[in-house]
Amino acid sequence: MSTSNAKAPAALRLDRLRVEIDGHALLAGLSLDVAAGQVVGLVGPNGSGKSTALRCVYRALRPTTGTVRLDERDLGALPRRDAARRVAALTQENGSELDFTVREVVALGRAPHLRGNQALSRRERELCERAMADLDVTHLADRGVLTLSGGERQRVLAARALTQEPAVLLLDEPTNHLDLRHQIELLSLLRRTPTTVLVVLHDLNLAAAVCDRIGVLAGGRLVTAGPPERVLTAELVRDVFGVTATVVPHPLTGAPQLLYALSPSTPPGDA
Amino acid sequence: MSTTVARGRTRRRERRERGALVLQVVALVAVLLLSVLLAIGLGPATVAPVDTARHLWAALTGGTIAADDVTEYQIIWQVRTPRVLLAVVVGAGLSVVGVAVQALVRNALADPFVLGVSSGASVGAVSVTVLGAFASLGVHALTFGAFVGALAASALVYLASFSRAGLTPLRLVLTGVALAYGFQAVMSVLVYLAPDGEATHAVLFWTLGGLGAASWGSLPVVAAVVAVGMAVLHRCARPLDVLALGDETAASLGVDTAAVRGWLFVVTSLMTGAMVAVSGAIGFVGLVMPHLVRILVGASHARVLVLAPLVGAVFMVWADLVARTLAAPRELPLGVVTALVGVPVFLALMRRRGYLFGVR
Numbered sequence: 001m002s003t004s005n006a007k008a009p010a011a012l013r014l015d016r017l018r019v020e021i022d023g024h025a026l027l028a029g030l031s032l033d034v035a036a037g038q039v040v041g042l043v044g045p046n047g048s049g050k051s052t053a054l055r056c057v058y059r060a061l062r063p064t065t066g067t068v069r070l071d072e073r074d075l076g077a078l079p080r081r082d083a084a085r086r087v088a089a090l091t092q093e094n095g096s097e098l099d100f101t102v103r104e105v106v107a108l109g110r111a112p113h114l115r116g117n118q119a120l121s122r123r124e125r126e127l128c129e130r131a132m133a134d135l136d137v138t139h140l141a142d143r144g145v146l147t148l149s150g151g152e153r154q155r156v157l158a159a160r161a162l163t164q165e166p167a168v169l170l171l172d173e174p175t176n177h178l179d180l181r182h183q184i185e186l187l188s189l190l191r192r193t194p195t196t197v198l199v200v201l202h203d204l205n206l207a208a209a210v211c212d213r214i215g216v217l218a219g220g221r222l223v224t225a226g227p228p229e230r231v232l233t234a235e236l237v238r239d240v241f242g243v244t245a246t247v248v249p250h251p252l253t254g255a256p257q258l259l260y261a262l263s264p265s266t267p268p269g270d271a
Numbered sequence: 272m273s274t275t276v277a278r279g280r281t282r283r284r285e286r287r288e289r290g291a292l293v294l295q296v297v298a299l300v301a302v303l304l305l306s307v308l309l310a311i312g313l314g315p316a317t318v319a320p321v322d323t324a325r326h327l328w329a330a331l332t333g334g335t336i337a338a339d340d341v342t343e344y345q346i347i348w349q350v351r352t353p354r355v356l357l358a359v360v361v362g363a364g365l366s367v368v369g370v371a372v373q374a375l376v377r378n379a380l381a382d383p384f385v386l387g388v389s390s391g392a393s394v395g396a397v398s399v400t401v402l403g404a405f406a407s408l409g410v411h412a413l414t415f416g417a418f419v420g421a422l423a424a425s426a427l428v429y430l431a432s433f434s435r436a437g438l439t440p441l442r443l444v445l446t447g448v449a450l451a452y453g454f455q456a457v458m459s460v461l462v463y464l465a466p467d468g469e470a471t472h473a474v475l476f477w478t479l480g481g482l483g484a485a486s487w488g489s490l491p492v493v494a495a496v497v498a499v500g501m502a503v504l505h506r507c508a509r510p511l512d513v514l515a516l517g518d519e520t521a522a523s524l525g526v527d528t529a530a531v532r533g534w535l536f537v538v539t540s541l542m543t544g545a546m547v548a549v550s551g552a553i554g555f556v557g558l559v560m561p562h563l564v565r566i567l568v569g570a571s572h573a574r575v576l577v578l579a580p581l582v583g584a585v586f587m588v589w590a591d592l593v594a595r596t597l598a599a600p601r602e603l604p605l606g607v608v609t610a611l612v613g614v615p616v617f618l619a620l621m622r623r624r625g626y627l628f629g630v631r
Contacts, residue, residue: 060522084525093517097377098570099626100512111513112525116506117573125281144570157520164524 009037009196010071010086010167012057017066019052019220026052027063028220034168034213036071039190039197041207041228044217045241050200051092053217054170057198058089070168084112088166090158090174099144102156106132109163124163131159134189136182150177158186162193171199175206208232208255216240232256292574299581303359306588310355313592315599316346323347349487355588357485357493361550362587363580364497366564368539368546369557370572370579371504374511375535377440382558386447386536387424388543389552390454393477395420397458400473401465414489414548417477421544424454429536437529438536479604480553482591489549496545500538501580507531508572515570555609556583556590559617566626586613 012034019027027049034040042050055061057068059080068075075083088109096105106128110120120128132138135155145153154177161169171190175183187210190197201207207214208228215225218240224231229249237245237258245258312323326347329336336344368383376385384390399416432438432446462470476484504511510531513521518528560583561575568574586609594608620626 055519055522058519058523059525060519080522080527081525084523087523089520089523091517091519091523093519095517097374097379097515097517098512098565100515100570104512104569104571105516108509108512108516108524111509114509117508122282125285129281161523170523 007086007165007167007195009194011036012168012196012198013069013072014053014057015067015069017053017056017063017068019049019056019061020064025220027056027066029066030217030220030222032215032222032225034196034198036196037194038212039199039210041211041214042198042200042217043202043204043207043214044223048217049220050217051172052220054089054091054172054198054200057168057170058087058091059083060091081112084164086167087170088161088164088168089170090154090161090172092172092176094150094153094157094177096145096153099146101141102132102137102143102145102148103128103141105145105156106137106159106163109160112164127165128159128163131162134162135159136185151179151182154178155182155186166195168196168198169193171197173200173202175201175203204232204237205257208257209250209253229254229256232258292568292577295568295578296581299578299585303581303585303588306585307355307359310358310588310592311347311351314346314351314596316343318343318347327352353487353490354482354485354591357482357490357550358587358591359584360490360494360497361482361546361553362556362584362590363501364493364542364546364583365553365557365587366560366579366583367497367501367504367576368542369559370561370564370575371507371511371535371539372557373561374514374572375438375440375532375539376444377515378444379562380558381444382554383539383543383546384451384552384554384557385444386540387428387451387454388421388540389477389547390451390458391424391427392417392421392544392547392552393474394454394458394461395423396473396477397461397465397470400470401461411488413473414484418544418548421547422540424450425536425540425544429540438532443532443536475604477547477551479606480551481594481602481605482550483595483602484549493545493549497542500542501576503538504535505573505576507535508576511572511576512570550605552606553587553609554606555613556587559613560586562626563617563620566620 014030014032017027017030018025030049030053042053044050052061056063057075062076070086075087107120110124129138132141135158137152137155137159140148140152140156145156148156154174158174174186178186183206187206190199190210211228213226214228214231216223216231216236223240224236232247234245234247237243243260245260247256247258249255250257308320308323312318312320322343326336326344328334329344330348365383372383372385373379373381396413396417398420399412428443428447428450431450432442434442458474462474510526513524513526514528514531521528560579564575564579564582568578590608590612591605593612594603594605597603
């Protein structure tokens, strides 16, 4: 069932990334290491710079200062196509201007690997079929993407990213629009693939379940990073998110799970 | 076991799809050739297709014609052939540019003239008429003036909409539309100041469009520009697909959106400028042919960019035939015919197929 087979995972390093737009610092010197083959989560409140960090990696944004390194090589120095052969992204863009078929969209994952109008090879076609099967969209293959629901489309775009055969996979809130089953399936797929994964997640419980390490962002800086059980504490959640939570270990896996109470004054022993 | 079955299925579909495209292209080329032959023969003086073919053959091979046939030969070769061929070139070119511009500005309502090219051409042409610019070029002064006007308008739109983020779709459309109003104002002033009705005539021709000015002199230039442009755009089929998924996704797929938009802008401006200079702004075709073809064969640019020019060329040949024969000896403006014939066909197809564009 493993999807990526061609490329060895790469180590990703964000090195003192700083992004300023119109005098606002969206990232204020962010450094983060993602070891080869690991799944690392980025969490943080709105506007903390999670998406901005990913955008620097998939080259939608050039950092004002700082570098993104892939196995120690400066990713920004590579030609765009070369970079896209190594780094794939599932962005927050969930739409399409034109009503391509699902199969056509998934095949576009091969774009950085192909010249001009070069057709897909047999291996590449099979790669597309396998990615569609992994994301449970094979039955939609001939449907137009504009006729799909948001969640179905999200899975199609994830299949497209896998088809890119990246060494590093970036996902910006991949569970958006997905129903519960497909959220769990997508995240367990991330666990299974040998690819290095950097994923932005809002749901801290899902992040705790899927990530080897979690980086917490606030104000464009890394607050802390480490294994979920060390990072996701009631104290941190209060400091960074301004929310009171009770942390309990998952009865089966032992991963930290956060329980929230809606009223801010309810939890006993409130700090 | 199941993998082998799936693999066989993939391969069969591949063959079927490629076969279908080849078949569509062959059929459309046949229809186009037939349409051209018929259209050259039809008109106030009707010539049978066999005689048309004989005259064309004589012209191409340098054969001889009987003395009685000279007038007919003249009509066929000097008047109608360049006109019908120009219909082919402009029909194909406008359709392809329409596809590219809709991708460039990510807008279903875009057509080749949305970026101000046609109003720029009108200003250029009217300036020639009123101010006597480029007088040294003789009969070509008007065409040249229109072309220069078109390019100047494009350059202005480019400069005005350029920002740090490159050419963003919405800025392009807004700038194009705004500047078009400006050009129309300039044109009105020129017409108002002009001593006679000549300027009004020029304005009418360039805003409604028509193929009456076709000649062997201008045809090769337009044909070459359109052919090269079509080839370039066809090579960009995949980046155009990627662009439709959005700029973020395009960046993650290694497409330099700013560079692609810049190239698209230059190529489509040159093509539109060349076409407008000889035929004015023929409306509707560049807006609707891209949609029509997508309804029929899907959105993939590799297919659309091959089929749209053929469909557009066939459509334009017949539209021009109607324009010059329906009210003969008077000529209907071509833009009127393209709209009257095309709109109902388009609406019917769109309703039947549940066509979707840009829904999020």
